[in-house]
Amino acid sequence: MITLGNYLALSGIIFAVGLVGVMTSRNVLKVLLSLELLLAASNLSFVAFSKFNGDYAGQLIVFFVILVAAAEVAIGLAIIVLMYRRLSTIQADDLKVMKW
Amino acid sequence: MVDPQLIWIAFFAPLVACVLITLFFLSSKATSSLIAISGILISFICSCIVFTQIFQNNPPAQLQQSLTWIHIDALTINFGFLMNPLAIMMLLIVTGVGSAIFIYSRGYMDEDPGSPRFFAFLSLFAFSMIGIVLSNNFIQLFIFWELVGLSSYLLIGFWYAKPSAADAGVKAFMVNRLSDFGFLCGIILLWSLSDTGAGRSFQFTELMPVIAHIDPHMLTIVGLLLFCGVVGKSAQIPLHVWLIDAMEGPTPVSALIHAATMVAAGIYLLARTFFIFEPSATALGVIAYTGAITSLMAAILAIAENDIKRILAYSTLSQLGLMVMALGLGGPVQGMYHLTTHAFFKALLFLGAGSVIYALHHEQNIWNMHGLLKKMPVTGITFLIGTLALCGIFPLSGFWSKDGILALAYTHDTMLYLIAATASGFTAFYMGRLFFVAFWPDAPAAHQGDHAHEIHESPAVMTLPLIFLAILAAIGGFIGIPHYLSPQEAPEALNMQVAVISSIVAVLGLGFAFIIYGRRTSADPLASILGSFYAVLQNKFYFDIVYGWYVDNIQQNIALFLSRFEKEFIVRIFVGGVTNLARNGGKTFRYLQNGLVQFYALIFILGAVLLFLILVKTL
Helix, strand or coil, X not given: CCCHHHHHHHHHHHHHHHHHHHHHCXXXXXXXXXXXXXXXXHHHHHHHHHHHXXXXXXXXXXXXXXXXXXXXXXXXXXXXXXXXXXXXXCEHHHCCCCCC | CCCHHHXXXXXXXXXXXXXXXXXXXXXXXXXXXXXXXXXXXXXXXXXXXXXXXHCCCCCCCCEEEEEEEEEEXXXXXXXXXXXXXXXXXXXHHHHHHHHHHHHHHHHHCCCCCCHHHHHHHHHHHHHHHHHHHHECEHHHHHHHHHHHHHHHHHHHCCCCCCHXXXXXXXHHHXXXXXXXXXXXXXXXXXXXXXXXXCCXXXXXXXXXXXXXXXXXXXXHHHHHHHHHHHHHHCCCCCCCHHHHHHHHCCHHHHHHHHHHCHHHHHHHHHHHCHHHHCCCHHHHHHHHHHHHHHHHHXXXXXXXXXXXXXXXXXXXXXXXXXXXXXXXXXXXXXXXXXHHHHHHHHHHHHHHHHHHHHHCCCXXXXXXXXXXXXXXXXXXXXXXXXXXXXXXXXXXXXXHHHHHHHHHHHHXXXXXXXXXXXXXXXXXXXXXXXXXXXXXXCCCCCCCCCCHHHCCCCCHXXXXXXXXXXXXXXXXXXXXXXXXXXCCCCCCCCCHHXXXXXXXXXXXXXXXXXXXXXXXXXXXXXXXXXXXXXXXXXXXXXHHHHHHHHHHHHHHHHHHHHXXXXXXXXXXXXXXXXXXXXXXXXXXXXXXXXCCHHHHHHHHHHHHHHHHHHHHHHC
């Protein structure tokens, strides 16, 4: 029998993977992918709560999150394309224009 | 039945005039003077009606009306008026003599391009003065007190393009500020002492029953502090220096300030709040001696002065000294009586002097005037009446009022009597000097100037006020002023001994003046008679020089020190410290802004974790 704990554990693992990815990848594309992982992890826990609580509030929020994620990907990819055009690289370390 | 509405109208008519002129008629000479004159005349007429209403009843009515203006916890400040015989007499003087001066100004300031501004200031001045007269509490009185200071500053410095006039205005203002500081301290101290169960108050009528419960030593301090304000406003020694320089203003201003209003405010304050001074013998003694010394000193200084207006200014100082002395001797009635008659004849003398100055095209040195009695008969004769009234010659008004004061001194303090009598002698002498030099018909054509034939009498708009005031100055002793001032008391009988002595002194003074100045001389023979003392007199007993030295060498150094203290210590350490903190803080923390997006993410996540931990802990 799969319990709420199992779902939450999986969600936590995915979230942790995502976090590590966000912080360690130097490739901006990978950072973006890791961000998606974070969102997916939180979606998973929402759905799990929804199922075990027996109401639809959690699932409702997931739709919103997916919506935001889609928008984020669209903008994020556009930024990456522009960045590549301007700097000919997509390494996060090279994005130092905003420095003191 | 006294009609309060009339009093309010009398109160605000000059202010309305001032506002109207300032807003709409600054470019129209004729209209502005008409508005100002009608403003003060409305006040005067209302005061006359109120006067008859008050004295219909016996004892005369007293009326008080006030609105609560500011009310904070235990502090209540009202705005209102307190009408009693003293106030209505003063109001009549201010508006009556004021009206004469306003009308006269229409002639005198005719050629001045700034005359609408002048009339606006005059109206403001009249309003402030009426405010002082009517105020029923100390705070309101203080506000109008300051307004009078302000408007006198504006008027003395009316010809602001002339540096000496601008300086004189500033000097008057500064000296008055100095004294008003003491005055304000006195008001606040009195307020704090006035709590005897029913709460503190600024109102005269509420203070009156409380005074008896206040510690007499504190009351002395209060009295002396309040007297500070009087010293400045009524130009008593040592703060008399501004009054002489105030002669830089237009002559009607000198008449208004020195006769009817500003300088009288101090005396009036003493009389109105006499119940505060009465219990303290020390305060009264200080007041009496200050007045007496001022009186004598100013009278002596006047004999070496050559400017017609300045001589009159010294005589004002001297007479104010007498009034202050009378108050100090416990005689508010005598003091106010002399104030009233003095308002008549001093306004007359100043306006006469103005008429002369007008005719001679702004010549003020008496040695350049001669034989004016013939050329300007109306001015000359009215001036003569004023002179004799001021000297105290029977039966003119000055005789009666001055005698009241001298008799008071005679019965209370011989020393003060001697000082005052000497001052009267000098008064007669310098007024005789002024009159003989400037007006006495002299030997034909000895010193006739080039424009001697052009001199002719001033227009009627100027001579009519002179005649009006001359009549008042002549009959002022017979219209029962002391009775109106204190209706309950029986008028004092004339002290024959004092009257005879002071008449002899006055005649002697005039006689000496005639012996020395009866024949025409080109320079002042007094200079050779007095020798080196004459130089001391011309330097006005070195008051201005000492004050100048004090300001330059002591006050200036303190000010420089404080200025340096402010720049070096307060600005550099406190103000500079705050900016340095911000700048250095910014310098340090900007290294966090390293541009690495993932570093920011790390910080963000650490922060989130921290928050999470705190949350868990508190749960």
